[in-house]
Amino acid sequence: MGTEEISRREFLKVVSVACAGIIIGAGVGYTVAPPKTIEKTVTKTVTTTVSGTPSLTPTPTAKGYPWILVDISKCTGCKRCEEECAKVHADGVSRVSIVKYNEQYIPILCIQCTNPPCVAKCPVKALTVNAETGLVTVDTNKCIGCQLCHESCPGHVPEYHPERKYAIICDLCKGDPACVKVCPTGALTYVEVPSNYKEAIGSWILTVYSKVKG
Ligand code: SF4
Ligand code: SF4
Ligand code: SF4
Numbered sequence: 001m002g003t004e005e006i007s008r009r010e011f012l013k014v015v016s017v018a019c020a021g022i023i024i025g026a027g028v029g030y031t032v033a034p035p036k037t038i039e040k041t042v043t044k045t046v047t048t049t050v051s052g053t054p055s056l057t058p059t060p061t062a063k064g065y066p067w068i069l070v071d072i073s074k075c076t077g078c079k080r081c082e083e084e085c086a087k088v089h090a091d092g093v094s095r096v097s098i099v100k101y102n103e104q105y106i107p108i109l110c111i112q113c114t115n116p117p118c119v120a121k122c123p124v125k126a127l128t129v130n131a132e133t134g135l136v137t138v139d140t141n142k143c144i145g146c147q148l149c150h151e152s153c154p155g156h157v158p159e160y161h162p163e164r165k166y167a168i169i170c171d172l173c174k175g176d177p178a179c180v181k182v183c184p185t186g187a188l189t190y191v192e193v194p195s196n197y198k199e200a201i202g203s204w205i206l207t208v209y210s211k212v213k214g
Contacts, residue, residue: 064192065134066172068180070107070205074187077105081179081188088178093161095170096179101212107187108209109179110136110157110170111202114195118149118158118169126167133172134198140166155209 077098085094096109112134119127119136126142127149129135145165149158158167172190173179180190193201 064194065112065198066175067112067191067193067198068109068170068172068177069189069191069193070109071187071189072104072106074185075105075107076185076187078184080182080184081107084178084182085173088173091161091164093159093168095168097159099212106208106212107179108155108157108213111155111205112136112198113154113202113206114199117152117154121148121152123148127169133175134195135172136169137171138167138169140164143167153206154203155206156213157206157209 075098077100079098081096082094082098085096086092089095096107099106099108113136114134116127116129116136119129122143123146124142124144126139126144128137128139130137140161143166145160145167147158147160149167149169150156150160158169160166161168177188177190180188
């Protein structure tokens with residue numbers, strides 16, 4: 001296997017390590033269904049030939065950000081997450097998509113980059129980052145549908161409303177993620193993570209997304 005090739009085995013290995021990591025953080029302002037805190041204390045190093053060698057040493061006292069942890073090894077492709085996400089959003093469009101790749105179903109959604117290139121590239125400032133939660137928010141009135149956010153996102157995550165053409169990006173359902181609640185296998189978990197966790201695991205996930213959607 002070449003070092004740049006993503007195999008299902010490599011993907012599953014890294015995701016399973018990610019799930020074993022410590023995830024502890026302070027509250028971030030959501031009052032509805034706050035992310036659960038995983039209290040086990042462990043330190044893990046994530047190694048992959050796909051994106052280099054990201055190291056993961058979560059700090060228990062670090063500020064936590066709400067995040068959806070994706071464990072693709074548990075995804076069966078049932079698409080209940082897609083259906084529910086579309087149902088709870090007024091425009092009827094899902095912010096998560098399930099893509100089949102190498103016989104594995106992969107849930108794709110925004111991983112909320114620490115320094116999001118999509119935000120930097122938007123020519124009309126339609127995308128902003130919430131400093132408290134790290135969420136990227138779309139101002140649908142400003143968005144002109146130029147798709148520069150899709151092109152600049154390393155995982156090409158943003159999609160567009162089929163008629164109104166504005167960008168579609170996960171909003172964590174304002175702190176009560178519908179997809180997590182309906183996923184029957186635990187492939188999606190709502191957690192809090194420190195920023196170094198988001199950067200280490202998130203950048204690897206985006207590398208996988210870029211192969212899947214590229
Ligand atoms: S609901 Fe869960 S198992 Fe079903 S497609 Fe979505 S992530 Fe995969
Ligand atoms: S994953 Fe893509 S859409 Fe989400 S913040 Fe990062 S660059 Fe933007
Ligand atoms: S958290 Fe909400 S907006 Fe994000 S993918 Fe899940 S259902 Fe959709």
